[in-house]
Amino acid sequence: xxxxxxxxxxxxxxxxxxxxxxxxxxxxxxxxxxxxxxxxxxxxxxxxxxxxxxxxxxxxxxxxxxxxxxxxxxxxxxxxxxxxxxxxxxxxxxxxxxxxxxxxxxxxxxxx
Amino acid sequence: xxxxxxxxxxxxxxxxxxxxxxxxxxxxxxxxxxxxxxxxxxxxxxxxxxxxxxxxxxxxxxxxxxxxxxxxxxxxxxxxxxxxxxxxxxxxxxxxxxxxxxxxxxxxxxxxx
Numbered sequence: 001x002x003x004x005x006x007x008x009x010x011x012x013x014x015x016x017x018x019x020x021x022x023x024x025x026x027x028x029x030x031x032x033x034x035x036x037x038x039x040x041x042x043x044x045x046x047x048x049x050x051x052x053x054x055x056x057x058x059x060x061x062x063x064x065x066x067x068x069x070x071x072x073x074x075x076x077x078x079x080x081x082x083x084x085x086x087x088x089x090x091x092x093x094x095x096x097x098x099x100x101x102x103x104x105x106x107x108x109x110x111x112x
Numbered sequence: 113x114x115x116x117x118x119x120x121x122x123x124x125x126x127x128x129x130x131x132x133x134x135x136x137x138x139x140x141x142x143x144x145x146x147x148x149x150x151x152x153x154x155x156x157x158x159x160x161x162x163x164x165x166x167x168x169x170x171x172x173x174x175x176x177x178x179x180x181x182x183x184x185x186x187x188x189x190x191x192x193x194x195x196x197x198x199x200x201x202x203x204x205x206x207x208x209x210x211x212x213x214x215x216x217x218x219x220x221x222x223x224x225x
Contacts, residue, residue, distance in 0.1 A: 004154075033212050035212075040217065041217050041218075042200050042202075042215030042216050042217050042218055043155070043200075043202075043213070043215045044215070045212040045213070045214070048212050058212055088152070090154060090155070092155075098142050098143055098204040099160070100145060100157040100160055101155075101157065101213060102157070103147075103154035103155040103156070104154055105153060105154045106152070106153065106154050108152070
């Protein structure tokens with residue numbers, strides 16, 4: 001079974017719709033991250049969380065919000081989706097500060 | 113912003129040959145990590161090298177780090193078709209501030225059978 005899971009795996013939505021991407025992990029890690037990847041580029045950090053009471057903005061947080069419902073769950077929301085948010089979204093976890101990260105399989109989001 | 117820049121952007125070699133990818137970065141780092149991504153899938157961690165280390169090995173992988181030049185290289189020896197993927201370097205800054213990795217744009221490696 002996968003340690004880091006993401007739902008949905010693919011989503012097509014329309015401009016202005018609210019959408020939530022969910023991430024769950026069974027690794028017992030405190031640190032969780034959301035990244036987006038645009039074609040031909042590396043990943044960019046959206047938000048990260050050290051524990052359920054701690055949420056931090058990354059380099060591209062505008063237009064996104066997150067919720068850490070439990071140690072194992074970290075959700076990313078787009079309140080009003082726009083076409084330039086079309087991208088591949090990855091959740092990741094880590095046990096240590098500055099340590100290796102474990103990535104989920106990604107969610108491919110298309111905003112029409 | 114992208115911290116790292118991989119070079120080359122794309123590399124095609126014959127199976128059995130060695131593949132070398134380079135990464136340059138801009139700020140002081142705590143460590144540098146290499147990840148592999150198969151097409152459209154999640155990233156898989158390959159190796160982590162700390163700022164006080166100069167070389168590290170893992171199986172067919174060899175990573176070097178030159179902090180004076182702010183650069184790293186990843187060598188894959190005796191390449192296999194299964195090594196076809198995109199390879200990313202990612203840095204962790206030493207100056208505190210935001211957690212998380214800062215990625216380069218990646219090198220797309222194709223191994224010809």
